[in-house]
Amino acid sequence: xxxxxxxxxxxxxxxxxxxxxxxxxxxxxxxxxxxxxxxxxxxxxxxxxxxxxxxxxxxxxxxxxxxxxxxxxxxxxxxxxxxxxxxxxxxxxxxxxxxxxxxxxxxxxxxxxxxxxxxxxxxxxxxxxxxxxxxxxxxxxxxxxxxxxxxxxxxxxx
Amino acid sequence: xxxxxxxxxxxxxxxxxxxxxxxxxxxxxxxxxxxxxxxxxxxxxxxxxxxxxxxxxxxxxxxxxxxxxxxxxxxxxxxxxxxxxxxxxxxxxxxxxxxxxxxxxxxxxxxxxxxxxxxxx
Numbered sequence: 498x499x500x501x502x503x504x505x506x507x508x509x510x511x512x513x514x515x516x517x518x519x520x521x522x523x524x525x526x527x528x529x530x531x532x533x534x535x536x537x538x539x540x541x542x543x544x545x546x547x548x549x550x551x552x553x554x555x556x557x558x559x560x561x562x563x564x565x566x567x568x569x570x571x572x573x574x575x576x577x578x579x580x581x582x583x584x585x586x587x588x589x590x591x592x593x594x595x596x597x598x599x600x601x602x603x604x605x606x607x608x609x610x611x612x613x614x615x616x617x618x619x620x621x622x623x624x625x626x627x628x629x630x631x632x633x634x635x636x637x638x639x640x641x642x643x644x645x646x647x648x649x650x651x652x653x654x655x
Numbered sequence: 656x657x658x659x660x661x662x663x664x665x666x667x668x669x670x671x672x673x674x675x676x677x678x679x680x681x682x683x684x685x686x687x688x689x690x691x692x693x694x695x696x697x698x699x700x701x702x703x704x705x706x707x708x709x710x711x712x713x714x715x716x717x718x719x720x721x722x723x724x725x726x727x728x729x730x731x732x733x734x735x736x737x738x739x740x741x742x743x744x745x746x747x748x749x750x751x752x753x754x755x756x757x758x759x760x761x762x763x764x765x766x767x768x769x770x771x772x773x774x775x776x
Contacts, residue, residue: 511734514730514731514733514734515731515734564707564708564711565708568681568704568707568708571688571700571701571703571704572681572684572704574688575684575685575687575688575691575692575701575704576684585694585696585697587696587766587767589767604744604748605740605741605743605744608703608743608744608747608748609703609706609707609740609743609744610703610707611685611700611703611704611707612700612703613700614696614699614700614703614747614751615744615747615748615751616696616748616751616752616755617748617751617752617755626755626767628696628697628699628700628751630697630700
């Protein structure tokens with residue numbers, strides 16, 4: 498009946514956020530969401546498998562804090578210039594996660610954190626090419642991506 | 656019903672102003688950085704200030720202001736935040752990969768090549 502429950506619920510929520518939280522909007526939104534998720538099912542995208550829901554808030558909290566921190570860091574770089582040892586540079590990081598959804602989430606995390614940009618992912622090598630604005634220590638960045646985000650993502654999307 | 660500016664309490668006005676200023680300043684700093692940074696790959700970092708806390712601060716300010724002034728919960732701005740966050744990587748990767756392709760085609764040494772396993776410095 499409902500191939501993508503998460504999508505359906507998100508669509509209903511979005512509909513009601515825009516239209517107002519009334520019973521009428523709920524019914525209309527549910528209709529639209531159910532038909533939309535059927536349409537989605539005929540496209541047959543990979544279904545994301547979220548194994549450990551309880552870790553999601555932790556990930557959101559970590560990313561939220563990191564976004565604030567890196568916003569301050571990048572704003573400093575833009576106003577005062579880079580520290581003497583820092584430079585902009587490319588960084589290639591081998592990744593273990595292969596799940597498409599997990600990769601997409603990692604790309605969103607690294608892009609929304611100012612200072613690091615996800616340039617391209619190589620499916621063959623399973624490496625990602627990043628560009629970092631203020632690169633002080635390469636190993637620190639690799640550790641950050643691998644330990645802080647990748648481990649958690651691998652647990653969530655097992 | 657939408658109230659006027661005077662209807663919201665002072666603490667609310669201070670909080671709204673705080674978030675609005677943070678969001679606006681970060682977006683401005685990002686825009687200036689976009690103008691001043693020397694290379695393409697450095698420039699793509701600057702606007703992400705606007706798409707993270709820039710939009711976040713303005714979004715929060717708008718949510719708080721309209722919630723206080725219309726005396727009901729107004730949170731649909733969060734959709735703007737979600738969609739900006741989710742769609743930014745798409746544009747960024749598209750631009751970055753186009754730039755990488757161009758630089759590789761020109762055999763630019765400052766850009767790491769494709770299918771190379773050693774770590775670039």
